[in-house]
Amino acid sequence: MGMIEIISLxxxxxxxxxxxxxxxxxxxxxxxxxxxxxxxxxxxxIRCINRLEEYQQGKILIEGLDIHGRDVDVNELRTHIGIxxxxxxxxxxxxVLKNITLAPVKVKGVPxxxxxxxxxxxxxxxxxxxxxxxxxxxxxxxxxxxVAIARALAMKPKVxxxxxxxxxxxxxxxxxxxxxxxxxxxxxMTMLCVTHEMGFAREVADRVIFMDGGxxxxxxxxxxxxxxxxxxxxxxxxxxxx
Amino acid sequence: xxxxFDWKLVLGGEYGGWIVQGLATTLKIxxxxxxxxxxxxxxxxxxxxxxxxxxxxxSVAFTEFFRNTPLLVQIFFWYFGSYSVxxxxxxxxxxxxxxxxxxGVIALTVYTAAFIAEDIRSGIFAIPKTQIEAxxxxxxxxxxxxxxxxxxQAFRIIIPPLISQxxxxxxxxxxxxxxxxxxxxxxxxxxxxxxxxxxxxFTVATLIYLAISLVVSFTVNIYNKRVLKLIPY
Ligand SMILES: Nc1ncnc2c1ncn2[C@@H]1O[C@H](COP(=O)(O)OP(=O)(O)OP(=O)(O)O)[C@@H](O)[C@H]1O
Ligand SMILES: [Mg+2]
Numbered sequence: 001m002g003m004i005e006i007i008s009l010x011x012x013x014x015x016x017x018x019x020x021x022x023x024x025x026x027x028x029x030x031x032x033x034x035x036x037x038x039x040x041x042x043x044x045x046i047r048c049i050n051r052l053e054e055y056q057q058g059k060i061l062i063e064g065l066d067i068h069g070r071d072v073d074v075n076e077l078r079t080h081i082g083i084x085x086x087x088x089x090x091x092x093x094x095x096v097l098k099n100i101t102l103a104p105v106k107v108k109g110v111p112x113x114x115x116x117x118x119x120x121x122x123x124x125x126x127x128x129x130x131x132x133x134x135x136x137x138x139x140x141x142x143x144x145x146x147v148a149i150a151r152a153l154a155m156k157p158k159v160x161x162x163x164x165x166x167x168x169x170x171x172x173x174x175x176x177x178x179x180x181x182x183x184x185x186x187x188x189m190t191m192l193c194v195t196h197e198m199g200f201a202r203e204v205a206d207r208v209i210f211m212d213g214g215x216x217x218x219x220x221x222x223x224x225x226x227x228x229x230x231x232x233x234x235x236x237x238x239x240x241x242x
Numbered sequence: 243x244x245x246x247f248d249w250k251l252v253l254g255g256e257y258g259g260w261i262v263q264g265l266a267t268t269l270k271i272x273x274x275x276x277x278x279x280x281x282x283x284x285x286x287x288x289x290x291x292x293x294x295x296x297x298x299x300x301s302v303a304f305t306e307f308f309r310n311t312p313l314l315v316q317i318f319f320w321y322f323g324s325y326s327v328x329x330x331x332x333x334x335x336x337x338x339x340x341x342x343x344x345x346g347v348i349a350l351t352v353y354t355a356a357f358i359a360e361d362i363r364s365g366i367f368a369i370p371k372t373q374i375e376a377x378x379x380x381x382x383x384x385x386x387x388x389x390x391x392x393x394x395q396a397f398r399i400i401i402p403p404l405i406s407q408x409x410x411x412x413x414x415x416x417x418x419x420x421x422x423x424x425x426x427x428x429x430x431x432x433x434x435x436x437x438x439x440x441x442x443x444f445t446v447a448t449l450i451y452l453a454i455s456l457v458v459s460f461t462v463n464i465y466n467k468r469v470l471k472l473i474p475y
Contacts, residue, residue: 106386107382
């Protein structure tokens with residue numbers, strides 16, 4: 001049984017079909033990199049997994065359980081799936097520490113002291129424990145994104161979703177975020193990463209899928225995908241991002 | 243015969259006491275109505291954003307109805323009209339309380355809540371949708387995400403319109419004299435009819451209303467500057 005099984009998933013925005021019969025299985029501890037041109041449905045696909053998007057056909061199973069099953073509580077489901085967005089989306093009115101402890105305290109009922117201890121540990125792990133009392137606006141983009149990763153990890157998720165986590169960052173800050181993600185990958189986290197960072201993919205991905213027009217056009221180990229992509233569209237795409 | 247001003251008459255002694263009593267009532271009714279309308283207005287605003295049709299309709303009907311009918315008519319409605327529709331027990335209980343006062347607070351609360359709800363709603367719309375997405379993605383429920391993420395940010399944006407709603411409450415509260423609540427305006431009228439020194443009495447009342455308004459807006463502004471501006475965004 002895979003960690004995440006996506007079975008014949010189709011989704012429409014009005015008349016426009018964004019996802020066309022997508023099937024894929026992500027194993028526990030696997031790191032999957034999803035790439036593809038703009039508008040190919042990458043974000044939509046990963047957002048279906050934590051039900052930020054609804055879909056019309058197909059199924060998604062997490063550890064064998066249908067995420068739209070009858071007795072699935074969407075809020076409980078989401079506590080097991082962390083997501084990191086391109087634009088960080090930290091809460092600007094809360095300190096870094098509060099950003100991280102909010103969900104553990106309010107959703108899981110973790111006592112405040114325990115939640116803060118965990119938050120500080122996570123901040124240590126992402127390399128910014130000295131910023132806990134600051135507000136997001138006082139941090140650099142790279143620091144903010146690391147806080148966002150810590151916020152997601154604070155719920156102790158089984159799966160982490162990343163939607164172009166480094167695309168909004170200045171080049172000199174990309175690596176600090178990628179390094180955190182690499183550590184996470186090596187620690188055995190199951191990860192689905194929409195990213196065009198080839199270095200990251202080569203180093204830690206188990207598999208790369210290339211999406212185009214709402215379908216998975218190609219799927220391969222990173223080395224193979226980047227050195228000899230089979231599909232013409234994938235070749236064109238790689239030429240463009242290199 | 244020339245009119246002789248007599249400020250002492252309305253400022254000291256028995257009549258001065260009336261003004262103080264009236265002022266106390268005005269402050270009490272305004273404070274209660276501000277507090278309750280803020281709570282009710284927030285609720286009405288949030289109901290509108292749920293996905294449950296009946297709640298949305300209720301919220302829309304509430305705002306449109308109470309925003310678009312005169313406050314004085316509403317005050318009369320609660321005072322004269324509520325008796326016939328409320329259950330007997332409630333009526334009995336209300337009459338044992340200060341019924342005029344209660345009707346006044348209810349009317350002011352409901353009327354103001356309709357306006358505040360609209361302000362809050364526009365504040366909520368000004369917050370990026372990604373904030374609710376990010377918070378729901380961590381498992382927060384709709385209400386939790388409103389409570390801890392969206393509303394605290396929305397309130398910050400709408401402080402100026404909220405101040406003017408609060409000031410309106412203080413000024414509008416003078417209408418409750420029509421149902422016999424002995425507020426500042428009522429007491430001032432009273433002094434006028436006892437002494438025929440309406441000019442002095444109403445001048446004092448005017449200055450008191452002005453002072454309350456200035457204090458309210460000053461306090462909220464200070465709070466805004468000292469407390470909220472500490473947060474750098
Ligand atoms: N809420 C929406 N309503 C209508 N169409 C949408 C919506 N969200 C996305 N789309 C469309 O669906 C398609 C896929 O969008 P998606 O965001 O999944 O692409 P993507 O692969 O993540 O692209 P990018 O690299 O630009 O982020 C696009 O054509 C987009 O315009
Ligand atoms: Mg995208």
